[in-house]
Amino acid sequence: MKTLKNIFKDYTVPCIFILLGIIGFLISGLSFKMVINDLIERLGRNLFIVLSLIIPISAGMGINFALTVGAMAGQLAVIAVVVMNIEGIGGTFAAFLISVPISIIFGLIIGFLMNKTKGREMITGLVAAYFFSGIYQLIILSLPINNPIIGVEGGKGIKSTIDLGIIKYSLDRFPTYIRVLGIKIPLFTLIICGLLCVFIWYIGKTKLGQDIKITGLDIKTAEEKGINVNKVRIIAIVLSTVFAGIGQIISLQNIGTLSTFGSHEQVGMYAAAAILVGGASIKKAKFTNAIVGTLLFYFLFIVTPKAGANIFGDTQIGEFFRVFIAYGVIVVALYINNKKNKSY
């Protein structure tokens, strides 16, 4: 029989967030139905990216902050699709296909860097994300553009926001527009996320999955067992990067506009915060963590601006507050994790 105190001890971070969310919800005075509606939409939009964090965590590489790099690959693919003008669900799947090779190349580079810096993967990923952000900007800016849809009219360069009308809601509303009790449900997107969960579960059963697990537990043992540790780690990162690219496309088709220079920047951080809120640690994560975390984190995300507006009379404060929460949760979660792993 678990006491309340024990539950709190085991799931400190999720419990704090449930409390914060409920307080925020009460202050914001938003209608319950609207919040649920938003929440389901956000779930469809972000779950896939959050799920892509799981494999590197189980490979012992910590949280993959270089997720951003995969998101960039996804954005490049989306731009390509807009240029080729492929409409509807076909366009989205074309974007998936185009993003995969780009993600693999980026992922190989990130994996190589992380193998060079074992034990410091997280900070490497963080800096690598900013580094690739610069390279991404260079690629984007040096593209020769004569396309009226993405180029600036009568000038040089690319628009800073691109309208994705041609693929908007192509997944969410496939095959039709589904509403249950007045709540919009992006059924097909959720099915795709489910497939990824199944895939992650399946990989855990294969030999590769076992190798990943052993590498995550102890590199030394893994080496003694004859596992090619570096290769396993690179595979984990490449998979994560590929999923991040696909996830970014999914979220973009929901948002409907691409901010060429900014869409990818917060992806890694929000995903990391979400999975940590869900009770994952930097050593262990399951897809329930991802799902619970995404729900909780975005629940707070939806209510804080309105709550901030109600308390301080300023929406901007709510905006700052939720960014503070996102960064803060990463600090708190890493701190708690480290305390628990003190034994080593």
Next chain:
Amino acid sequence: MTQKNNKKENMFAIFSGVIIIIIACVLFKKGTLIDFLNRVGMNGILVLSMVPTIICGVGLNFGISIGILCGLFGGVLSIEIGLTGILSFVFAVFVGIILSAITGILYGKLLNGIKGDEMTVGTYVGFSMVSLMSIAWVILPFKSPDMVWTIGGKGLRTTISLENSFGGVLGVFGSIFIFILLCILLYGFLHTKTGIAMKTAGIKPKYALNCGIKPDKYRILGVMISNIFGAIGILVYSSGYGFLQLYQAPLMMPFAAVAGVLIGGATIKKASVLNALLGVCIFQFLMTVSTPFINSIFSDSSLSDSVRMVISYGVVLFALVRQGGRRIK
């Protein structure tokens, strides 16, 4: 092993030396020496602030934004009181030092709880503090018409002109003087008994413990010094720049400072005052010269921004990779 390392180090030094020479040629032709000195004076202390944390074993201090925010708060307070000239600068530095010493101790205690992940956590502590202070800039009841939004009369502006307070009071040589003075002070400190104990604690914590040195205590001290330097650094920077930048501006400042000290040949484990001095010179050389140079190649200002971004993050990444992984037990 050591020989190999030395070889690497030498290669790096020669590499940077060549860059200096090339750049110096261009620089003297263009006659932008004053601009360069100004930049060195402005950024020098921020780069120097990385040295104490590296020496005491914490690694690169990505959370220097905390010190920066303390400095900014001091500046804002000094404008609010209505001080002018050099007095306002001294007051701002005074407040900045007190606040950053307190926050530095707290931050140091936090970092002692997460040994091994200081850099990752430091980055996020810095980020979250920037957001928290953004809320504070809006809420705090400042009244001075120099700083508050004209419309609405509530909340501070994103950039505050220092024309009426300490903007430019130091001059180019004043800021250089402060930078050099702090370099000498830090150098002197590192050769006192406490300084040597701190070094030992940084290099071999277990050995230090056997010698009766408490590594945790010296780590906190190092972080505190670094934080104080951050506060002084941002005030000198703002004074030279002529504006206080609030809200999201301090978010990415640590990375520039980190890149600066790494270019000077420091690693995550080893740094000296000389590294900071050399690093800030090379980095600012690069920045001073690259702006017209890159602009002439790409003829697009946003491109040169991204080139600069690639260079400075590339340096940090390179340093991380060069250092290699933590040894696995």
